[in-house]
Amino acid sequence: MMSSRVLSRLLPVAEGDVSMSVYDGIRHDNTRPHDLEAQYRHAGDEPFRDEDDEDEVPEAFIIEGRRDLEPTESAAISPEVKGADQWLGRGGKNRTTEDEDVPTSLLLEARDKKGEEGRPPQRRPDSSEAKAEAQWRAAQQHQRIHGRSSSRPSTRYTTQTTTNAPFIPKSDPQAEAMWLYTNASSLDAFLLEVYEYFAQHGVWSILLARAIKMLTELFVFSFATFLTTCIDYKKVPTSKSTSEVMIPKCMAKAPWWKNFAIFVFIIYWCLRAVTYVSDIRRLFRMHDFFLYVLGIDDQDIQTVSWVRVVDGLVKLQNANVATAQQGPAVKKYVKYSKPQQRMNAESIANRLMRQDNYYVALYNKDILDFTLPLPFIGTRQFYSKSLEWAINACLTNFIFFEEGNIRPFAIDIKNRQVLVQTLQNRFRFAALSSIVVAPINIVRFCIMYFFRYYTEFTRNPSKVSARSFTPFAEWKIREVNELEHLFQRRLKQASPFADEYLKQFPKDKTDQACRFVAFISGAIAAVLALATLFDPELFLGFEVTPGRTAVFWLTVMVGVFGVAHGALPDENEVHDPVLHLKEVLLYIHHMPAHWKDRLHSNEVRAEFSAMYQMKILIFIEEILSLVVAPWILLRNSGKCSERLIDFFREQTVHVDGIGYQCNYAVFGFKKDPNAENATDVLREPDGLRDDYYGLKDDKMEASMQNFLQMYSTMNKQRRRGRGGQPFQMPPTFPS
Template sequence: MRDVYDYYEGGGLWCILCGNALWILETLFVAVLLTFLGQCVDYSQIPKSRSLSEVVVPQCTRKISGLWSFGIWLYAFFFIWKCVQYCAEIPRLIHIREFYIHLLEIPEQDMQTVSWQDVVARIMALRDQNPKTARNVPARLQQFIGSQSKERLDAHDIANRLMRKENYLIAMINKDILNLSLPVPFLRGRQLFSKTMEWYLHYCILDMAFNELGQVQQDFLRSDRRRLLSQKLKQRLLFAGVLNLVFAPVVLAYVMVVYFFTYYYEYQKDPKQAAARKYTSLAEWKFREFNELPHIFYERLHMSYPFATRYIDQFPKRMTEDIARSIAFMSGAITAILALGSILDSELFLNFEITKDRPVLFYLGVFGAVWAITRGMVSEETLVFNPEYALRNVIEYTHYMPDHWQGRLHSFEVKQEFSELYKMKVVIFLEEVMGIITTPMLLLFSLPKCSDQIVDFFREFTIHVDGLGYVCSFAVFDFQKGPGNTGQQAAHQDVREDYYSTKHGKMAASYYGFIDNYVINPKTGIPGHLPPGSRPQFHPPPAFPGLNSPTLAADMQGSHMGRAETGRARSRAPAGRGPRAGAAMPQPSPMASVLLDQHHQPGGANTTARSLYWSRHPRGGYRGESQIIEETEGSSMRRPREDDELYEPGGMLGESTWETSPAKGVSRENSAANTDEAEAGVLGLIYQLHQPQRPRRGGGMV
């Protein structure tokens, strides 16, 4: 399954081959360029020379230093190894290509445009053609096959297979299992997480916890092996720290050179990009949800960037803006004078030296860059100050709101916390450079102290699922809670549930995010489980008449406010629905999985109220898991029938009345789709007479 996803993410056979070849070519270009600049150029001859041939050292390859020659030989072996590796992958890529073309019926030219949900739907349709994994067989036969076969393949299982390792890392970061701080006074309490640290966490922890088949090692599940595994993990961390110290200079030089070559032209062309921001590596892992594939996560994250930038710009920075505005005025005036002089007499003026060896062209670039940077620091005049609204727009996409942010979204403290997650790209690069230096210290001093907690985490938060293997317990979305306790037992139960649950409602957010990504409304074709009435709709502003117009009052009724009131009244009226007898029965969803069972939905027995509450509130109103429970229980008691009348896309999440891409539909006989009960009265009797016989919710026939 990993090969299938990597092939999809790579965009097909030719895109993968082209990307591999270009990456090898880029590394070769960097190696040759650095060798030429470092060993083949006599920089002392540049002031006296006028051509490149006069400064190039003849036969420079014979005069290369021993250390540089060693580096060239290392790169040569690396280059040959990668070429052989990429060539050896070609037969496997061709095999996967045949799988996509002949079994999934997805041609090569569609690989860059097809959605992953469509690929999953076709895989599940293919599953139903296999007797070992089919779901469209009689119940008794399916039960027998299920007892013999341990293979499971639905949308939830596929995501669990692909995210098996990453789910553990998401959970460890969410529960603060990893100690990523150094015992240094000025760095105490600061989490130092970089791409280098992320790579070593995969190498030291995840590669040790999983075997070559991608399953959790059995020793991690045994409490009597705790001390032995903890010692092995400490040794592995210490070895990685020493290894990082050895290769730190090479990695540091490579990162700085690649960053300079990548972003120099971008910053020169648009100096305002120097102040651009992005999420840190730690923020990405905090925002990542269980079973969320990389391409889906980055799509969600990238949509939050405009709102995050607007939120940061919301807070007053009057002194900074005043200083930037003054510097922009002065630098702009000097730039304008120099530009005007170059226009009047470009030949003479551009070669005119303002200072020694510094012509006008040099200062045009300097003052122009200063003007662009300072102008970018000044906020727009039309910006409306409302930080709480801006941050809620960010939370709608990041799904991250700690409990202590409640009621404080407008505060400067929350802004500082968010700024630690959303930093300038230049600052993130400097932190990545510093991370190459701090990572060995973390591996040598900080992480070995929490090795016992890491081993305990894998033992206590690993469960076995038949047909899937060992997975992180949070990834199965099991919201089933035991019977309520009272008194002292309830207090102990709360402590236990707090330990065995995620922070900030991470599991609930992951569940709803998974439903949003893999479920499509058959009536509207809109991804997500939200009913059409709950989705924000755009209403163009009406043409506003003059004050003397006699139709002003009527036009006011037709405005957005009037539509909102009438829309709410209309949504509660059952007469707004179309005729039931003529409606086509939606195709069952091939995404129906164990995820849609009742115990996988938050609240256990309160699944109806929970899912309806969430569907009535878009993601902009994201709240913690506890608040969802409290509000939905009350709302379900107040409106027992209103939600039934308001929302009729096919019933509960437990009913397979949703569909994915229609490219490969599943027959009606293969479904366990349920329908709403017939309404009472004459219309209900007529509706029952026109409906074909199908199983009702209670198991009877209509």
């Protein structure tokens, strides 16, 4: 035993060992591809090749690529195909050696002549490569694709290098738009650009939203600085004009930290403006891709469904050699050796939600503790967007890359101890940072909330009681592989039914108090309003109470009446909480097990109302969470850090063609194609593994069913062609 320990210390430390620093492991991950799907095959490895398989020839690849695309949309213009000889290693070296033995004059002459005279000696290709080359030439002549400037690699040896920039046809806008997909170096990044462009409603909506955001930030900062620096509020009661209360050269008299804040804001604002301006070209390229390739213009992008975009992307899979369904013969012909990447509805959702799928499972399994014991109140849960940003900052660039892929270093069990210690330190540092930035965030949130909602609340006081799902409830409701815009649409559909459900419980005591307050405030407001009709000029300046005029009290009474009257139920309502809660559950797909057969109870109503709170209470909780966030982060720096590291390691799988994924994101619809219910594959015979590895509240089953329902329309035409019944929409709920 002693000799083995001594020997282990003398031997070199294995990569990813516990004694290796976590930051050394992170730097090691940064030096290699983020995913195994992006790694190259060694040059000495030859792909499997079946000489007798007539289906695995480049002709089939070409025909499949032309089935849904225009002639210019070929997979041949991919830069990974152009640079194949360079990264394969052998091709470029042999080409240089043999070209040096051939006189330059012969090479130039062979380039000009159409015959075979003067060409350098060539290695005779095998029969399959010759057949593939002949088929490629025939396709070029028949469909007139690429011409002489084609970037498809040739089997003949020439002096032309493979490191030139890919050829982009300038005459055809469709070819230029198709170039975005065929030359996408990262499929994840390209799909994210497509989704963000779709979710933000096109190029003009994006540009307008960014311009308004920049102007809003400039106005809020300038207006807040003006109100706090350039006005002498002591002179306001005795002054009659703005010039009398203005402080001359106010910024020169301002403290140093205000001038420093202005300096920092100007730098931030200018850098953000430069970033937005430099991104305009990319946005218009994506506009051309949607218009010319997917057939969706900016006028229809707000009404077209995401399924339509996914269907168009799936049809383009043969235009990129990384996603094309080619055989071994085609892979050798185009000299592409990377693993095949999938392109379907499930893989697109997996790539777009690599990191969010982990968060959905993390919140479902209650890995982190957001509760805090308070005196006289007990244990209470605090969660907000600010706390969510802090947790995300602790995990990004540590567990995850910035692109959302999980680091291989973070899922190696040999690194568990050092990962736990590092995560604990990151939580503690985030707690200290929260203490520093809490005052700034509190002031910023209060100013933004006041500017945004003051006019709305004064014009319509009933908006004060408007409700919304809390940030923590959103993570509880969100499903695996559910994109953000689809999730927000589901919440908006559930909101009217949720409001009706909360009105179903009789509140006799509260209703009586609200009726009394509404009666008193309405009576006072009516008297003041009638008095102003007789003599408006005299009464508007009349002080009902010392220092308070009739206008002030009239405004207050109208506001109180609006709030009290808005809380009263309709006199013709019929209370049926079970029916209305079932309507809510149809959209949120979230029903804890202890809710079963208890939908009518007040306990269920209390739990649901905690998930669906008034917006004003959500804002107050957001402010309070800025104060208690450091304590919550410190509480999670203990055993929760160990559970978090174990969670990422145990729930990560590698899927061929996609890469590292959360285990719950792999639905596996093809495990049993004859099963009537796709969720049957998730159930274990004894159910023991589900207690530890499964999700709560039937989250996995609901996610699969919702995904199938959302994307089932992609095969609607195919089912109709086979004689199946067309999809029938469910009947609408009677209003």
